[in-house]
Amino acid sequence: MNKKELIESIADAADISKGAAEKALNGTLAAIAETLKKGDKVTLVGFGTFSVSKREARDGRNPRTNEVIKIPAKNIAKFKAGSKLSEAIN
Template sequence: MNKKELIESIAGAADISKAAAEKALNGTLAAIAESLKKGDKVTLVGFGTFSVSTREARQGRNPQTGSTIDIPARKVAKFKAGSKLSEAIN
């Protein structure tokens, strides 16, 4: 499912226009991104938890040359599925 299909699904389920569904989805995604940017967790009970973790700096290899390169530390977004989501897919 892509974003367009998700918007159509939201509009049908909530009985709202596609434009309103798109605004709601974009607002939700922006709020989640802003909270993660601050370092906060976002928990949607039954669905899952979005969080940020830090990936340590490490060394890797350039596959073309085989030379060692330094990969800097960075923050990455994580998602842990909630119990109801896990049950729904199994």
């Protein structure tokens, strides 16, 4: 499912226009991103938890030249599925 299909699904389920569904989805995604940017986590009970994890700097290797390269530290987004979501897919 892509974003367009998700918007159509939300519009049908909530009986709203596709434009309103798109605004709602974009607002939700922006709020999640902004919260993660602050370093906080977002918990949707039963669905799952979005969180941020820090990945430390490390050495890597260029597979072509076998040269050692420095990979910088960065923050990564994580998602852990909740119980209801896990039950729904199993």
